[in-house]
Amino acid sequence: MDRNLKTGRVFQLALICASVALIITGCATTASYRPDIDGMKATLAEVKTAGAEMRAPEEFAAAETCLDWFIHEATEFNPFADPDARIRSKCQAAFAALKAKMAAAAPAARIPAEAVLPPVMPQSETAQAGGAEKASPLKDIFFDYDRGSIRTDMKKSLNENIRWLTRNPTASIIIEGHCDERGTQEYNLALSQKRAKSVANYLAAAGIDTKRIKIISYGKERPFAPGHDESAWKWNRRAHFVLQ
Incomplete structure (x- = not known):
């Protein structure tokens, strides 16, 4: 009876040791791929800021x-997994294609925005820009x-603008999105649409009824x-805001 009990305890101890070894190996596997994962995350964040989604x-x-796939395989509880051999080359190809596309789509000359731009256009000039509009x-x-x-x-x-619209609940507006002259017509139409939409979303989040808002893109x-x-x-x- 004592011999069987001792044998059982030895077997349990062996299982515990094996489990600990697997956990340590699994953690080491994850840590060894951390530089790759961090590098890919940093690249995605950089190109996203540069407008990669558009x-x-x-x-x-x-x-x-590809990054999600790599993370899954690298963090999977399997010390025998080898994401490097199966995935690394595909991820390298995917990120190379992304960088090439971004380079090809980039404007020929990118001029950084000024640190401080005048926040408000003079009212007389705004009225001139609108022509016959209200x-x-x-x-x-x-x-x-x-x-x-x-x-x-x-x-x-x-x-x-939100405070004025709140005080004038019957007023409806058109938000016009505009771009400068650089870039293709197609790209600028999409970008100016995004600008108008960003402003419309900001108004809606502040409680302005979306039925009062229309947007249009002029590129x-x-x-x-x-x-x-x-x-x-x-x-x-x-x-640009236009009263209807």
């Missing part, structure tokens, strides 16, 4: 899928080069400021 949607999705107390919202997200320094003007077809440098371009990257 410029290279298929390549970006393929790279994301005079509007709503301020234009300006964007950084090749960006559709709302700048921090524009939120003050946008919040003032680079209706520049406010003439000129072919940043002194003009910074005024043309905008969302």
